[in-house]
Each structure stands twice: as structure tokens, then as C-alpha cells.
Amino acid sequence: MNIKIKGLSKIYPNGHAAIKNINLQIGSGMFGLLGPNGAGKSSFMRILVTVQKATSGTILMDGMDINEHRHEIRKLVGYLPQDFTFFSKLKTWEFLDYAAQLSTSLKRKERLAKVDKLLDQVGLLDVRERMANKLSGGMKRRLGIAQALIGEPRLLVIDEPTTGLDPEERIRFRNILSDLSQRDVTIILSTHIVGDISSTCHNMAMLNKGEVAFKGSPEGMIDQVRGHVWQIILDDSAFDSLKAKYPVVSTIPVDGKWEVQLISNDQPHPDAKVANPNLEHAYVYFMENEFGVSLV
Numbered sequence: 193m194n195i196k197i198k199g200l201s202k203i204y205p206n207g208h209a210a211i212k213n214i215n216l217q218i219g220s221g222m223f224g225l226l227g228p229n230g231a232g233k234s235s236f237m238r239i240l241v242t243v244q245k246a247t248s249g250t251i252l253m254d255g256m257d258i259n260e261h262r263h264e265i266r267k268l269v270g271y272l273p274q275d276f277t278f279f280s281k282l283k284t285w286e287f288l289d290y291a292a293q294l295s296t297s298l299k300r301k302e303r304l305a306k307v308d309k310l311l312d313q314v315g316l317l318d319v320r321e322r323m324a325n326k327l328s329g330g331m332k333r334r335l336g337i338a339q340a341l342i343g344e345p346r347l348l349v350i351d352e353p354t355t356g357l358d359p360e361e362r363i364r365f366r367n368i369l370s371d372l373s374q375r376d377v378t379i380i381l382s383t384h385i386v387g388d389i390s391s392t393c394h395n396m397a398m399l400n401k402g403e404v405a406f407k408g409s410p411e412g413m414i415d416q417v418r419g420h421v422w423q424i425i426l427d428d429s430a431f432d433s434l435k436a437k438y439p440v441v442s443t444i445p446v447d448g449k450w451e452v453q454l455i456s457n458d459q460p461h462p463d464a465k466v467a468n469p470n471l472e473h474a475y476v477y478f479m480e481n482e483f484g485v486s487l488v
């Protein structure tokens with residue numbers, strides 16, 4: 193699916209501008225939307241899946257205006273919201289079968305075959321008889337993905353799927369997403385976890401305070417910070433004085449001192465050496481306003 197977003201803004205009735213003049217183009221494959229809590233990711237995604245309307249701007253999905261073709265577009269979209277909840281009295285397979293009845297016109301036998309195929313795909317076939325509300329947090333998210341996929345959407349929108357998952361479940365979830373992205377489907381994944389993006393997405397945007405702070409590839413975002421990440425070993429007092437001035441991205445205790453990585457336009461200390469940047473560094477760099485330091 194080809195999505196063109198032009199001049200998109202959302203102002204809530206209380207006057208809060210949650211998203212401001214967003215312009216983006218999103219093609220097939222996995223697209224990551226990175227940003228801190230409150231950046232406007234959920235507002236943006238709810239507009240994309242037609243759950244709420246923008247205040248201004250346009251979205252074209254394969255040339256169809258989202259406001260004029262809401263009904264058709266809903267059939268093309270699968271959505272896993274951040275606060276996805278379950279019907280407590282349904283078994284795992286029953287829950288998915290219920291979702292299938294809502295979003296497909298398949299006959300019972302085909303439907304049940306599809307339910308089991310999807311449960312297998314997300315690694316839940318072994319627990320198909322378990323009550324859905326008794327699944328672990330990670331399993332619930334995977335069932336959420338299965339329900340979003342059941343109608344064979346061309347666009348899959350997933351809001352903060354890995355928040356609160358343990359590292360093993362997070363990796364498992366990322367692997368499921370990577371498998372999905374091999375198909376001809378557009379997946380938009382929102383997250384505040386940098387690792388979700390670096391391990392799954394070739395294209396991305398970073399939102400900060402409702403605005404697009406960066407759009408491009410993760411490598412492109414890392415390139416922007418090259419030469420601005422510095423590494424240095426400091427004692428307690430030197431560390432205290434530098435951390436008051438510069439955004440610190442990592443600290444490792446080494447022999448009673450600190451190995452520190454920080455972001456600065458200029459060499460922050462005579463002993464500081466330029467370090468190799470990663471996406472985490474770039475994220476901090478593009479959040480510079482949070483630190484009141486102008487780095488770009």
C-alpha cells in the first residue's frame with residue numbers, strides 16, 4: 193500500500209495540538225514511528241485507522257482519500273491498539289474465531305483452519321484451549337497481532353507492541369514482525385523503544401512533540417549524529433560537571449571511574465574521543481530540545 197500524508201494536524205477540543213503538520217510517504221514493508229511518550233504516535237495511528245479524524249490535512253491510501261473512503265479503507269486495515277483488551281470468557285482460539293467472524297465471510301470449517309494457521313504463525317497453537325485472559329503479556333500481544341491479521345489487511349498498524357514485554361518476548365515479537373514484513377503488506381509500528389526500530393525497520397520517522405524530527409532510514413538517522421558522540425573516562429567530579437552540560441547516552445563503571453558517552457557538537461573535554469554512533473545516540477540527538485541544548 194502507498195500512503196501519502198500531507199499537512200496532517202490534530203488539535204484536541206481542549207486546544208492541545210497533538211500532531212503538527214506531518215508530511216510523510218509510506219510504502220510497503222515495515223515503517224517505524226519512533227518517539228517518546230506523548231509525542232503524538234497514538235493520535236497519528238488512530239487517524240490512520242479511521243478511529244478518529246484529523247483537524248486538517250489529507251491522507252491518501254493507494255490514491256483513496258481517507259475521509260471520503262472510510263468504509264473501504266477500514267476493510268484494508270488491521271489494528272493492534274496500545275490498550276488492546278480481551279473478552280474474559282473466551283478461549284484463545286474462540287477469541288480469534290470471533291474476530292474472524294467479524295472481519296471475514298468465511299464458512300466455519302475454513303475459518304477454523306485459518307484460526308489455527310494464524311495461531312501457529314504467532315506461536316500460540318499449543319495454548320489454543322487456554323482462556324485468552326490467562327495468557328502471559330507477551331502471548332496476549334501475539335494474539336493481538338493474530339486478530340489484526342485475520343482479515344488479511346494491506347495495512348497493519350501496531351501501537352507500542354513491545355512495551356512491558358520481557359527481552360525474550362520482545363525478540364519473539366520482533367521476529368514475527370520481520371516475517372510479516374516479507375509479505376506485500378505495509379506495517380506501521382509505533383514505539384519508544386529504539387531497539388524495536390533498529391531490528392525491524394528499513395524506513396522510519398521520529399516524532400517529537402507532535403512534529404516529524406527525522407524521516408528516512410535508521411542508517412540515515414545514525415549518519416546525522418556521526419562526529420557528535422564522544423567517549424571519555426572520567427572521575428566522579430568531572431562526570432558531574434560534564435553531565436550538567438551535555439546529554440549523556442551511556443555510562444559504564446570502569447576501575448572506580450566512569451566510561452561515559454555523551455552528545456556534543458564540539459569536543460567536550462581534551463581527553464574525549466569521537467565514538468561510533470548507534471540509533472540510541474541518534475534518538476537522543478534528535479530529542480535535543482528535551483535537554484535545552486541546541487545540537488543540530
Ligand SMILES: Nc1ncnc2c1ncn2[C@@H]1O[C@H](COP(=O)(O)OP(=O)(O)OP(=O)(O)O)[C@@H](O)[C@H]1O
Pocket residue numbers: 204205206208209210227228229230231232233234235236352
Ligand atoms: N483525547 C485527548 N484530549 C486531549 N489531549 C489528548 C487526547 N489524547 C491525547 N492527548 C494528548 O496528546 C499528546 C499526544 O498523545 P498520544 O497518545 O498521541 O502520544 P503517544 O506518542 O502515543 O504517547 P503514549 O505512548 O504516551 O500514548 C499527549 O500530550 C496527550 O496527553
